[in-house]
Amino acid sequence: MATYPPPTPTPTPTPTLVPTPAGPSTGIVIECIFFDGLVPVSESDEYVQLTNSNSVEVDLAGWLLRDIADDTPSFVFPAHPVQPGGRVRVYTDEVHPEWGGFSFGRGTSVWNNNEKEPDTAGLFNPQGQMVSEKSYPPGC
Numbered sequence: 001m002a003t004y005p006p007p008t009p010t011p012t013p014t015p016t017l018v019p020t021p022a023g024p025s026t027g028i029v030i031e032c033i034f035f036d037g038l039v040p041v042s043e044s045d046e047y048v049q050l051t052n053s054n055s056v057e058v059d060l061a062g063w064l065l066r067d068i069a070d071d072t073p074s075f076v077f078p079a080h081p082v083q084p085g086g087r088v089r090v091y092t093d094e095v096h097p098e099w100g101g102f103s104f105g106r107g108t109s110v111w112n113n114n115e116k117e118p119d120t121a122g123l124f125n126p127q128g129q130m131v132s133e134k135s136y137p138p139g140c
Contacts, residue, residue, distance in 0.1 A: 048134075050082070050088050061080070121133065
């Protein structure tokens with residue numbers, strides 16, 4: 001009977017890790033919060049300003065803006081295209097068509113400016129993923 005040398009182990013190839021490319025940025029971000037309104041008591045003129053920093057138009061249909069520090073209030077956007085470089089605002093209780101005409105419709109202030117810890121606004125895409133958040137100061 002012939003003797004054969006033991007088999008030589010074959011090395012298992014190590015896979016090359018290739019980073020998964022990130023999806024395209026939504027481009028919509030919270031630019032700033034005007035948190036200390038000029039209207040006494042209700043501060044109806046407070047607002048959150050969003051900007052489209054992308055190079056393509058983004059439709060806000062189904063997007064959600066919420067005070068994530070208090071988990072309320074929330075604003076769900078209707079269909080509204082925002083051009084590249086365009087801006088929209090969501091006011092506490094005013095409607096300004098030149099800024100999109102959006103309002104929380106709330107009779108009292110949203111953004112707390114009397115405590116050491118400011119509120120934080122969160123912006124969520126239609127899939128429920130937070131894509132931007134912002135606290136203050138500074139404001140707008």
